[in-house]
Every structure is written in C-alpha cells, then in structure tokens.
Amino acid sequence: MKSSARRRDRTPKTYARLEHPLVRDEKGGPFRQATWEEALDRAAEGLGAARGAFGMFSCARATNEMNYVAQKFARVVMGTNNVDSCNRTCHAPSVAGLSAAFGSGGGTSSYGEVEHTDLIVMWGSNARFAHPIFFQHVLKGIRNGARMYAVDPRRTSTAEWAESWMGLNVGTDIPLAHAVGREIIHAGLHNKAFIEQATTGFEEYAAEVEPWTLTVAEKVTGVPAAAIRDLAHAYARAERAQLCWTLGITEHHNGTDNVRALINLSLLTGHVGRFGSGVQPLRGQNNVQGGGDMGAIPNRLPGFQDILEPDVRRKFETAWDTVIQPHYGLNLTDMFEAMETGDLRAVYCIGENPAQSEADSEQAVTRMKALD
Missing domain, CATH: 3.40.50.740 (Rossmann fold)
Incomplete structure (x- = not known):
C-alpha cells in the first residue's frame, strides 16, 4: 500500500550571497552593482x-x-x-530585576559553573532547544551528579533530562516561587547568616509569601503540593545550586516581578556569590x-x-x-x-x-x- 500524502521536498535550499555592494540610482528604483568606494561614499553622504x-x-x-x-x-x-x-526588549525584565538585586544586569555565574553544581533548576527555559551550547554544560553537570528540575507548562525536550518536571499553569510562576519560598522558611531551611549579612527586606518578603501554602499553590498552579515541597527542600538543602530562566519567565506583562520572585529564592538560600551557585538568565539570542x-x-x-x-x-x-x-x-x-x-x-x-x-x-x- 502506498501513501497518498505528498512527499516532503528534502532538496537542500541554496541562497545567493552578495559579493558586491548594491545601490539604487533613484528612490524605489532597482539595485545595481557598485564598487565599495561608491557605496561607502553614498552611505557617508x-x-x-x-x-x-x-x-x-x-x-x-x-x-x-x-x-x-x-x-x-x-x-x-x-x-x-x-x-x-x-x-x-527580550530580557529587559531580567536586567531590571538583576540590577535592583545585585547592581548589575547580568547573571552571577559563568556557564562552566553549571558543570560543578549539585542542583539545576530550569524555570521557563527549554535550553536544550533554545540554548544548545549552554545545555552541553548542563549535561556535563548532570553526568557529574547534579539533579535537575524543569519548571515549564510544556513537557519540553529539556524536561526529558530532568529528575522532576513541574508543569505549572501558564502565568502562575510567582505563586509557585512564593510557595517554594514559604516552604523553605517554614521548614527552617533559609540561610539565616547570608540573609542577615547580605540582604535587606527579609521580613517583608516572608509576609508576602505567607499566604502561599502548599495547598493554595497546588490549586492555583496545578503543581502537586508534594512536588512543590520536594523542589523547595532540594533547592534549599543543596550545597551548590543554579537557577536558570529564559523568555518563558520574562516575556510576560509581569516579567520583572517573575524575575524578582526567582532572585528572591536565590537570596533566601544563599545560592549566589559562590562558585557553583548562582542565577543564570539565558538570553533570547546568543549575545544579548x-x-x-x-x-x-x-x-x-x-x-x-x-x-x-x-x-x-x-x-x-x-x-x-x-x-x-x-x-x-x-x-x-x-x-x-x-x-x-x-x-x-x-x-x-x-x-x-x-x-x-x-x-x-x-x-x-x-x-x-x-x-x-
């Protein structure tokens, strides 16, 4: 039996590459080949x-x-x-959140550090597809013994490598992050020494996350309470942990607040400022x-x-x-x-x-x- 479906054309596409500058003699007119001298003079003028x-x-x-x-x-x-x-545009929320917390709009760790960490949280990031070079470092970290959690509404190709996939409802990143933070505080796993030495506003943060119990968060986010608790305890207890995010966090109307909610988790546990621990905003293009x-x-x-x-x-x-x-x-x-x-x-x-x-x-x- 033969399929009646049309066979896809797998012939490689070829593209013409410019070998000479092109200019127009009049606005809207056709391009013509020009020398570099003429093109540069036209541009400069x-x-x-x-x-x-x-x-x-x-x-x-x-x-x-x-x-x-x-x-x-x-x-x-x-x-x-x-x-x-x-x-x-694509990571303005990251720049705003990181600048407010750390005084600089960049991540706090190098890519290589993810190879030498104990826990990796990929939040709103399909790094295997969107950041394949960085994901090679992630895979080395996993082979070196790191555990990975994937937080994403979709079960992405990145989630296939995770120990746990947390498929939250779209737009509920802050409730989930607040629930993780509350659980860490109530379990006594927050880094009191780091908080006292290197942060401000802890009491206000604790009051902000207090309503987000595991039960409430499960109803809002769709993530089972047990899974939220597991993430909270794993992240807080890890000696070194990397928290990574990308456009799944930033490209929302409340993108900056999403970023701040994740940064707060790193400050709460002291997972920043040490080799192997930090926050990684994975940008939309390779050199954003x-x-x-x-x-x-x-x-x-x-x-x-x-x-x-x-x-x-x-x-x-x-x-x-x-x-x-x-x-x-x-x-x-x-x-x-x-x-x-x-x-x-x-x-x-x-x-x-x-x-x-x-x-x-x-x-x-x-x-x-x-x-x-």
Whole structure:
C-alpha cells in the first residue's frame, strides 16, 4: 500500500550571497552593482545629511566588538543616543530585576559553573532547544551528579533530562516561587547568616509569601503540593545550586516581578556569590548580554552605565573626545514612530530584520520606505 500524502521536498535550499555592494540610482528604483568606494561614499553622504535625525539598529547575534563600534558610531559620529538592540526588549525584565538585586544586569555565574553544581533548576527555559551550547554544560553537570528540575507548562525536550518536571499553569510562576519560598522558611531551611549579612527586606518578603501554602499553590498552579515541597527542600538543602530562566519567565506583562520572585529564592538560600551557585538568565539570542554590556541600547553606555549620570558621561567624553547627549535616545519602537513624523530620516541597520520582526510588519516596511 502506498501513501497518498505528498512527499516532503528534502532538496537542500541554496541562497545567493552578495559579493558586491548594491545601490539604487533613484528612490524605489532597482539595485545595481557598485564598487565599495561608491557605496561607502553614498552611505557617508546620506548619513552625514541625516545628523540629528538618525537611528542605529545593532545586533544581539554579533560580537561585542561590533556592538561597541556600532554604539560608538552613533554617539561619536552621529551625535545621538538613538541606538537599540533586542537586549532591551527580550530580557529587559531580567536586567531590571538583576540590577535592583545585585547592581548589575547580568547573571552571577559563568556557564562552566553549571558543570560543578549539585542542583539545576530550569524555570521557563527549554535550553536544550533554545540554548544548545549552554545545555552541553548542563549535561556535563548532570553526568557529574547534579539533579535537575524543569519548571515549564510544556513537557519540553529539556524536561526529558530532568529528575522532576513541574508543569505549572501558564502565568502562575510567582505563586509557585512564593510557595517554594514559604516552604523553605517554614521548614527552617533559609540561610539565616547570608540573609542577615547580605540582604535587606527579609521580613517583608516572608509576609508576602505567607499566604502561599502548599495547598493554595497546588490549586492555583496545578503543581502537586508534594512536588512543590520536594523542589523547595532540594533547592534549599543543596550545597551548590543554579537557577536558570529564559523568555518563558520574562516575556510576560509581569516579567520583572517573575524575575524578582526567582532572585528572591536565590537570596533566601544563599545560592549566589559562590562558585557553583548562582542565577543564570539565558538570553533570547546568543549575545544579548554582550550587546547590552557594550552600550548598544539608548539609555546606557558601555558597562550598563547610566547616560544621565554626569560623571559617567564625562568619563566617556574624555576617552572618546566628543560630547555625549545628556538624555536617553529613542528605542526601536520610538524610532518607528519618529519615522512616521519625519523626525527620523535615516537608519543604520546591522544584522537585524525589523521588516519581519516588528509586530506590524506592513507598517514597519511602509515607514522604512519613507526614509531618506
């Protein structure tokens, strides 16, 4: 018997790669091949005429060096802070939560430390699919004896490697985290010495999580009370533990609160600031952290230093021999609105495709077509 289903075409796709620059002789006209000299002269002339009405889209898949040069070009050559990348959007809640708790928007551990930990909690993260290189470190940790818990509404490919999968109801991450925190406190497993030495606000936190008993949390989250208790005790008793999350935590209207709820668990147990213990925000693209670290965002200079701080600006003005605008630039969404009003006339786009990634792609294409 033969199947009547159409056979999938497995012929490898081929793509043409540009070997020469292309330019248009008139707006909307066809591309033609050009020399590098002509293309660079055209770009320089056009961008020079757009000073004061310029925006830069940098790339979170590119190197630190490229992102550093991109933001420096915008600020030094074009005199604007209108530079943005997906660092600001896909993990802005992580940056906000981590900055509030630790003073920096990055994770507290290196990837290699997950190989030398005792417990790994993957919360809202299908790292096996989305972060395969990092997951190789996770697998080494598991082979070295680490236990892994997966917290995700879906039974993902990552969960297949976990000792326990906790399939919570969508949007109930905070109730679950609060229930874990309450159980740790009531079991007397919280790290009293660390809390007293390195944290503030413990009493307020304890009062906040108090209503979230295991019974209440089970009804809200759909996770059995016994499983919640198991996670709480395993995380608190582990000598070293890594708590990892990604877009399953951050891409919610309350993403920052989700991140803070997880950070509180690490502070409650003292699982931060020691080798093998920490929090790991796994970013949406391979160098989101680097793009932000290099300053390819409208409100921070390299090192996540606030543009509004006079001493910070003065330091970079001295190093770069320039004047840095003392206000935040436009983010990507703002830039598309500025295109419509005519306040933005030119865009330098590196490694991004807003014609496809913007929520309203047709509108994005229309506005970009109207640029000089």
